[in-house]
Amino acid sequence: MFTNVEHIGIAVKDLSVADALFSTLLNSTPYKHEEVATEGVRTSFFKINETKIELLEATRDDSPIARFLEKKGEGIHHLAFEVDDIRAEMARLKAEGFVLLNEEPKPGADQKLVCFLHPKNTHGVLIELCQSIRE
Numbered sequence: 023m024f025t026n027v028e029h030i031g032i033a034v035k036d037l038s039v040a041d042a043l044f045s046t047l048l049n050s051t052p053y054k055h056e057e058v059a060t061e062g063v064r065t066s067f068f069k070i071n072e073t074k075i076e077l078l079e080a081t082r083d084d085s086p087i088a089r090f091l092e093k094k095g096e097g098i099h100h101l102a103f104e105v106d107d108i109r110a111e112m113a114r115l116k117a118e119g120f121v122l123l124n125e126e127p128k129p130g131a132d133q134k135l136v137c138f139l140h141p142k143n144t145h146g147v148l149i150e151l152c153q154s155i156r157e
């Protein structure tokens with residue numbers, strides 16, 4: 023089951039510059055910074071009630087964010103939904119013909135297991151599924 027929009031991911035060239043801008047815009051400060059080495063990103067998270075904004079800076083030239091910045095420039099990179107059972111949603115969506123970019127849930131930022139769907143099959147929007155990692 024889809025339960026929430028978990029976050030909106032925004033690709034930025036320089037995280038500290040974007041942090042300053044979003045801090046002013048939202049009149050708030052990031053509640054965390056986290057590097058996810060496996061995705062080649064350094065992230066910063068803002069929270070407005072239950073809505074999160076994830077700013078993403080590339081840490082490697084061959085990372086998804088670096089490639090996106092090269093092709094499209096800065097901007098909205100993905101839309102992440104919270105799901106209660108990521109494996110069940112992955113199986114359901116695969117059976118519906120969506121293309122999973124990872125066949126097994128993988129660790130994301132902020133204590134999540136994540137899976138991405140190819141934007142070619144979702145009207146050009148990269149979709150991320152997230153499930154909280156329970157202790």
Ligand SMILES: C[C@@H](C(=O)O)C(=O)SCCNC(=O)CCNC(=O)[C@H](O)C(C)(C)COP(=O)(O)OP(=O)(O)OC[C@H]1O[C@@H](n2cnc3c(N)ncnc32)[C@H](O)[C@@H]1OP(=O)(O)O
Nearest residue numbers: 031058061086089090093099123130131138141146147148
């Ligand atoms: C930390 C974590 C978290 O929240 O927990 C994160 O969010 S990590 C966020 C970073 N990690 C990820 O994004 C992982 C999943 N992403 C990927 O595997 C990749 O970025 C792909 C989505 C497959 C795209 O890779 P790449 O650009 O190398 O492939 P490609 O050249 O074949 O591109 C296929 C087409 O998709 C387009 N394309 C690429 N990235 C896109 C995006 N974010 N949104 C919409 N379209 C996108 C390209 O412009 C191209 O369009 P044309 O064919 O028209 O030119």
Ligand SMILES: [Co+2]
Nearest residue numbers: 031076102150
């Ligand atoms: Co994300």
